[in-house]
Amino acid sequence: MRGLNFKIIISFLGLTSMLNGTFMLFAVPFSMYYGETEKWGILQAGLTTIAIGFILWFFNRNAKKNLGKKEGYLIVTLGWLMLTVTGTLPYVFTNAIPIYTNAFFETLSGYSTTGSSILTDIESMPKGILFWRSATHWIGGMGIIVLTVAILPLLGIGGMQLFMAEAPGPSADKMHPRITETAKRLWLIYFILTFTEFFLLKIAGMTWFDAINHAMATMSTGGFSTKNASIAHYDSFPIIQYIIIIFMFIAGANFVLTYFALKGKIRKVFKSEEFKYYFFGTIGVTLLITYLIVNYQDSSLQTSLQHAYTWGETENAFRHAAFSVVSVLTTTGFVSADFTMWNSMVTAIIFSLFFIGGSAGSTSGGIKVVRHIIMIKSSFYEFKKLLHPNAIIPVRYDGGSVPKTIIYNILSFFVLYMLIFIVSSLLLTFFGLDFLSAMGAAASSLGNIGPAVGSVSPVDNFAHLTIPAKWFCSFLMLIGRLELFTVLILLTPFFWRKN
Template sequence: MLLSTIVSLIYKDGVTFQLLLASLLTLTLGGFAMFYTRFHTKEMNKREGYIVVAFGWVIMTLSGTLPYMFTESIPSFANAFFETMSGYTTTGATILNDIEVIPKGVLFWRSLTHWIGGMGIIVLAIAILPLLGIGGMQLFAAEAPGPSTDKLHPRITDTAKRLWLIYFGYTAAETILLKLAGMSFFDAINHAMSTLSTGGFSTKNASLAYWNGQPLIQYIVILFMFLAGTNFVLSYFAFKGKAQKIIKDEEFKLYFKFIVIFSLIAAAEIYFRADVSLSSVDHPMIYGEAESAIRHGLFQVISVITTTGFISADYTMWTPFLIVFFFGLMFLGGSAGSTSGGVKVVRHLIMIKNGFLEFKRTLHPNAIVPVRYNSKAISGDIVFNILAFFILYMLSFIVGALVFSMFEIDFQSAVGLSASSLGNIGPALGLFGPVNNYSALPILAQWWASFLMLIGRLELFTVLILFTPFFWRNR
């Protein structure tokens, strides 16, 4: 918030005092909480780790509403909470009708919530907790996205620091490249923070479609969306010169294949069948129609798979096939250990492998046929956990859509809202499609969407386990 105050001061947007007040209030409340609890035990078990993660996100969201409310950019608390939760969970759904009139300091804060939430508020805290004498392993286990247990360093604190260093480096690199490609510095840094967090907040009402006449900008964003959707551990190995580990990683190979195959399908559909005159695609583009179809197909596929949610065009205006196609991609997700939401590619990979092995087990019921991932046998517990996660994810999606339908939202919009909120994607379908925002969503529906964003970002178990009676029992 103090950084946003400095940005506000530089651009003289008239809300510097309000942002400073929000900063000082948050700092005061945090300082009071630390002082009040200074004599409490600093040991933490796994159960307390889950509680701290879940309630930590809620408290951060509550404090994150202050800049919106103090500046009156979003005077309604419910709307401000929705916008902040959408930011921290890197969903990218917005209730703002005109983004471009919002003060620059507030827009910077909005993008910053993405950037903080991208790698995880709790992972950031892990680098600080040892200063307070608190071990961070329980928190990391509860927050770290996906089933991956790869660690860069035996000490969890050093792991967090390395992840943040890579994250910061990518953000700085994209900012520079976008500036060189023609964006203003302010737009460049905001879009870099949104891209690396796979968030999707933009400084323009048209999102990345604003730069449809500058293909280089969209190609740069495509590259960094791809990197953000890749396991950050692999980025670390790449910088260490261990390219072999990347080439052999099964999840990365499948992630890459998914993007190539699905992008070609989308590009072919756009080129041969889509009525581009109905969408925001410039037609023809600088490099011709084929280049335009390939770029927009690639851009939208990566944007949805990585759950970034940037748009270069309104894909719901292309063809009915592409509407269903992109809806299906909402359930894919990026790699484990990335900033993406969704189910994650590794879970799909293990479920597919286990499905094929069921045929072998049917023919040879006494044979022991383990699921293998990266040439290692996976324990049955992990497979069961992944199957349980997928079932719970689909049940949450169905219940989410049912609740949205109770607010008299039509079927296409309701299922789109549920899939988008749970997968932290942003753009949905129907009334809440890529070129629309969430301002028409009823207040109670906004609270429900916020809940879906939270459980989706923290991968269901972390939050939903708090609603089980056995979690709160002493034994």
């Protein structure tokens, strides 16, 4: 029997805080370049965060290096909260978001890559603050926990427990047998893809500042934009929207498969069942919505965005359909058009995508495609068992048999996910939202998506939510980002028992 190693937990939180403060300092040059007085507030926030982290780490640096699963779960959850609490400081110190509830909501929305915002005039915000806002996406996208795993061996700490707690999906694929090398390669791919998109967006017509912010938001599947109208601002630049569609799709795919693709192993990519469903499903739903937009658009409905939209143009309809499908499916949350202003069937189809999610091993949120595949196969397995009760019929995925423990885990996850969605929708009505908006806010926050339906539609935001509703949505964003179990297990009494 042993108790929790709290010293190593606090030490890690200190390390996390120091890294977070260092990232804050990267926003200072942007603020200086644009001659903003907010640079001093951002600098103060960064130095304060580093100082807090150093104190926590220094007084616990000699802690025993034993790290178990319980410590891993605590470090990931508390680490995310540490990121959020310290991440609010640039907003607070510069008075960019003076109300702390709003600052906390915006920060956690960034780190969780949800993209829901309380800002009503984004373009009036200081550039240094906008860069930091996008940086919270980029840090949270791959997970600062994975980044830190790469340097934990230098401290004599194994990182597998942290990696499993940070990425608790059903896929156990790794690019390299050593977890440290996996973390390093994940971040290298992440950085290369971000820089590539930044370069292409700059060539396509974005300013360098907008390009770097949108590249960070895309690869993290976050969705924070520097424009009030999001990507609809670039409706006259179709190439920009197509570039973002492609990189959103890549970000929503398993990064292990992206690694194989970059090495030229394309066949291995298309051997993945999840990728095939993800790829062909995206194409199929896009074509269906394009057809519905072109042929069944309600004549009384007008797009809320201030850009010309000719419904008869197949390319135009296809582009906005593809953008909306990929944005929601990958839980990025960028907006090129208000999908709630198309016909009701399209809105229903897109809302159903809120419960799909991207691929396991990606930066996207949601339930994940692989879980749906295994649940469907498991259902057919039960039909077969009814006809042949004595037969041994395994559930197969990617050519292998899926252990029953994984099937039970996936079914439990799905039931818990839907139960939380239903209860959350009811609670949000108690906090002042109408039922449609409550469903949208609950699905969006839990799935880390961003824009939803009702009063939180793609042309609205979360500023009008009551304070209790914002805190509750923040909680949903946290548990959604860490895939439920990582956070909720901390609320169980048996977690705290000595074993």
